[in-house]
Amino acid sequence: MNPIFKILxxxxxxxxxxxxxLGSAARFFFLILIYSGESxxxxxxxxxxxxxxxxxxxxxxxxxxxxxxxxxxxxxxxxLQKYGSSESIGVLVAxxxxxxxxxxxxALLFAGRAGTAITAEIGLMKxxxxxxxxxxxxxxxxxxxxxxxxxxxxxSMPILASIFSMVGVMGGYLVAVPIIGVDHGAFWSQMNVxxxxxxxxxxxxxxxxxxxxxxxxxxxxxxxxxPPTAEGVSRATTRTVVTSSLTVLGLDFILTSFMIAH
Amino acid sequence: MDKTTLDxxxxxxxxxxxxxxxxxxxxxxxxxxxxxxxTYAVTANYENIGGLKPRAPVKSSGVVVGRIxxxxxDTKAYQAVVTLKIxxxxxxxxxxxxxxxxxxxxxxxxxxxxxxxxxxxLKEGDRISKTQDAVVLEKLISQxxxxxxxxxxxx
Numbered sequence: 001m002n003p004i005f006k007i008l009x010x011x012x013x014x015x016x017x018x019x020x021x022l023g024s025a026a027r028f029f030f031l032i033l034i035y036s037g038e039s040x041x042x043x044x045x046x047x048x049x050x051x052x053x054x055x056x057x058x059x060x061x062x063x064x065x066x067x068x069x070x071x072x073x074x075x076x077x078x079x080l081q082k083y084g085s086s087e088s089i090g091v092l093v094a095x096x097x098x099x100x101x102x103x104x105x106x107a108l109l110f111a112g113r114a115g116t117a118i119t120a121e122i123g124l125m126k127x128x129x130x131x132x133x134x135x136x137x138x139x140x141x142x143x144x145x146x147x148x149x150x151x152x153x154x155x156s157m158p159i160l161a162s163i164f165s166m167v168g169v170m171g172g173y174l175v176a177v178p179i180i181g182v183d184h185g186a187f188w189s190q191m192n193v194x195x196x197x198x199x200x201x202x203x204x205x206x207x208x209x210x211x212x213x214x215x216x217x218x219x220x221x222x223x224x225x226x227p228p229t230a231e232g233v234s235r236a237t238t239r240t241v242v243t244s245s246l247t248v249l250g251l252d253f254i255l256t257s258f259m260i261a262h
Numbered sequence: 263m264d265k266t267t268l269d270x271x272x273x274x275x276x277x278x279x280x281x282x283x284x285x286x287x288x289x290x291x292x293x294x295x296x297x298x299x300x301t302y303a304v305t306a307n308y309e310n311i312g313g314l315k316p317r318a319p320v321k322s323s324g325v326v327v328g329r330i331x332x333x334x335x336d337t338k339a340y341q342a343v344v345t346l347k348i349x350x351x352x353x354x355x356x357x358x359x360x361x362x363x364x365x366x367x368x369x370x371x372x373x374x375x376x377x378x379x380x381x382x383x384l385k386e387g388d389r390i391s392k393t394q395d396a397v398v399l400e401k402l403i404s405q406x407x408x409x410x411x412x413x414x415x416x417x
Contacts, residue, residue, distance in 0.1 A: 044265065047272050051263075055275045094290045159279030166282035169290055188289065196317075197291040205283070 025221045031142050032150050032220075038140070039147030046148040046155075053114040053149070054156030058163070060113055061106060065097075065164040068105060069171025072096055076172075077180050089182055090191035093172030094165075098195065098204045102165035104252050107211035110157060111244035115219035118149055119240040122223030123233035146224065150216050157212025158205050165204065203259045207252065214251060215244045301347040302386045303331060306360045306373070311342045312396025314362055314371045320346050322375040327352045330373065346373060348384075355380035361394040371396060 039045065076092040122145065125131050131141040169191075176182040195201070219240045226236035311333065320328035328348035336343045348354065357378030364371050384390070 048268060050272045050275065051268050055271045058275065058278075098286065098290070156275075159276060159282075162279050162282040162286060166285050166290075169286075191290055195291045197287055201283075201286050201291045 021225070024225070025217065028221050028224065029217055032147055032217075035140060035143040036147050036151065038143040039151065042144075042148075045144070046151050049148045049152030050156055052117070053110075053152050054159060057110060057113045057156070057160060060109055061160050061164050062167050064105065064109060065102075065167035066171040068101055068164075069093060069097065069168030069173075070175045072101075072168070073172035073175030073180070077176060077182070086180075086182055087186040087190055088194075089172070089176045090169075090187040091194040093176070094169055094191045094195050095200060097165045097168040097172075098200045100252070100256075102168065103161045103204050103207040103211055104248060106161040106164045106208060107157065107215055107248040108245055110153075110160060110212075111215045111219070111241055111248070114153065114156070115215050115240050115244050116237050118153075118216070118219040119223040119226070119237045120233060122146070122149075122220060123226035123228075123236050126224065126226060127228035127230075127233060129228075146220050150220060153216030153219070154209065154212045157215070158208045161204065161208035161211075199259075206259075207255050210251060210255060211248050214247050218244045218247060300350040301328060302350055302384070303345055303347050304384050304386075304388045304390055306344050306346060306390040306393050307336070307339065307341045308344060308362065308393055308395050309341060310395040310398060311344060312362060312364075312371055312398060314344065314373070314396065318370060319372045320348060320375060321372055322352070322354075322377070327375065344373070346390075348375075353383040356382045356384055356388070357392060358384065358390060359392045359394065360390045362396040364397070 072093045073089060076089050076096075077086055080086045080088055080092065122131075125145065131145065134141045134144060173187060177184050177187055222236040222240045222243070223233075226232045314330065314333065316330050316332050318330045319326045320330060328346055331345040331347045333345075334343045335341075346360070354375055355378045357380040359376040359378065361374050361376065362371055363374045378392070
């Protein structure tokens with residue numbers, strides 16, 4: 001075959017297979033929504049999954065939030081004191097965390113910590129034919145396995161992001177006030193005046209919910225779609241992290257531009 | 263793992279999350295200080311509003327008594343029309359001054375209300391007629407230079 005046709009056909013194949021995957025992921029998403037009534041009827045399944053995705057992620061979220069907050073405090077102070085406005089350090093730390101770092105870093109950590117676990121678990125369930133066995137017993141694996149994990153992820157993400165932002169602010173406070181010596185009152189009052197509840201806190205929360213949906217769906221779909229081999233599961237896990245991270249960053253740009261443009 | 267232990271952990275997790283959100287709303291955000299009760303809207307016209315923005319504070323004696331709702335441009339008078347929302351708890355006389363000031367040298371701009379002596383109070387939809395524009399630094403400098411030049415020529 002002509003080499004030009006070869007290149008064209010491989011390009012076309014890439015595009016159609018990507019679009020096909022996207023479409024099947026969307027169908028998967030709607031299937032979860034349709035079955036979610038059934039999964040909510042067994043609420044303890046969701047609670048169990050919140051434990052594994054949410055509670056078990058707390059340590060990594062808190063520790064990284066603390067360090068991110070402290071670094072923001074140090075770096076922010078270094079630049080702000082050049083302009084003689086080191087009291088604004090509280091505003092800088094709070095806004096950076098609430099608007100961007102809180103939701104985004106939480107989502108990235110969540111994809112690495114919980115998303116991979118979900119993909120590997122479901123991929124292995126599929127490889128060992130547990131999902132097919134369930135179907136044989138007339139138990140829908142979407143309602144019983146996928147649904148609870150999806151809702152657990154969607155519920156956990158905003159909670160984790162709020163905790164991240166709050167702990168980050170505390171980390172910033174720890175560096176700015178006792179170590180550097182910014183005035184305690186100025187730190188909080190400047191922050192209080194310049195951080196708006198609706199525009200900053202709620203928008204950050206909306207972002208984290210969207211990221212939660214995106215990360216969980218990607219992790220679940222990659223697991224559900226993985227070839228039932230050891231190699232297939234390992235590749236699916238890698239793809240989960242890569243796709244979730246890129247999706248989160250892309251969505252973040254889109255959401256931010258909508259929120260700022262209003 | 264035991265079901266009750268699981269429930270306790272998840273309950274704790276959700277409780278910490280809500281506490282963090284409350285902390286963000288109260289301590290970090292301005293949910294407590296920003297909540298104006300019932301408000302009444304009045305307008306004020308300005309030749310020049312400088313860098314005034316919607317949601318900027320309206321202060322009186324330094325206390326926040328309201329916020330700026332929106333800023334429009336009136337093509338009939340070629341003036342800026344600023345709508346202020348003032349808390350119902352703070353009635354102001356009809357001849358109140360509404361001046362645009364800047365907090366600090368380069369800080370944000372706000373409207374300062376200085377009460378007059380009228381016994382009638384401002385109502386919803388009223389217009390504040392006594393206003394003072396924002397100070398534009400360039401105008402101030404050119405005025406200063408002009409004054410200097412005229413002084414020189416008088417000598």
